[in-house]
Amino acid sequence: MSATDALSPQKTLTALFFGLVVGTVLFGITLVESYRYFKSYKNDTIQQKSLVALLVGLDLLHFSFSIHVSYHYLVESFGDSDSINRAIWSVKALGTVHVMLLWLVQFLYLTRIWSLTRRMLLHRKLLVPVLCAVIVIGIMGFGAGLAFILELDRIEYILDFARIKWVIYLALGVSAATDIAISTIMVLILHRSITGMKRTDGVISALIHYFFSTGLLTSLTALIYLILFAASAQTALYLGVVFLISRLYTISFLEFRLNVRNQLREDLEATVELAFSSLEDQNAFERCKWQLVPLFERTTAEYGSAFRGGMRSGRMQITQAIYIVC
Incomplete structure (x- = not known):
């Protein structure tokens, strides 16, 4: 792409504005959930607290870059056709932190699956495929994210993203497939844990519903991003969705760490x-x-x-x- 190619300013800036507004609301939810976690689970290990702190820190960094990107294109570059077409440093930083945050959340879920399958009395015919799937999914997710980061560094103009669309399709496809795979494996594991006891089965059903809904939500968000990128690269509407995806991953994990554990505790105290x-x-x-x-x-x-x-x-x-x- 060259500087003579231009974005559609009105639609692009509209997407950035609304993406920032919704992303700000979601970041507020992240702060509330993280505060509740540290207040409610003071006895968690340092490792657990550090992982949550790292996750919230990455989300804060992502939110900060989102603000800088929005300020640059909505205020500093307003009316400047050359500046509005350029991919500034915070765009690249935003994409890099986004990949790192997805890596962390999916890694935490995959390690949870690894731990559960090793502790449960699963038949070897089921245990080996599950563990192999965890390894393959982890490698694919890391590889796709790394390829995106390397290609991102070569971007000079926003429209240059169309030049690396293959890696964007790959990264989004692998991310959505990973979310679906994680949700599916967790649902299968939980389904095999059904005890026949009404109360405990109710808790298992709640967990199944949680993993299904969160996996569906993040996968649909990635699909929306993919559709917007493929259908309207000239307007960069997809940039608004980038402000939201990482927030959804952070909130889903904090929701799991906090509210799902609270529900388990209440139901198991009977x-x-x-x-x-x-x-x-x-x-x-x-x-x-x-x-x-x-x-x-x-x-x-x-x-x-x-x-x-x-x-x-x-x-x-x-x-x-x-x-x-x-």
């Missing part, structure tokens, strides 16, 4: 009544070692022999536990 056919069975159960862990980290197969015997006499109350080893 008590259940167990009945034993004899005093011997009751004493055997009381000798069992049991501990509370996150619901989706254990399967029903790990209940072991704790539930042997009939259900006629010898009642006792216990806090609802998910992991029981006798």
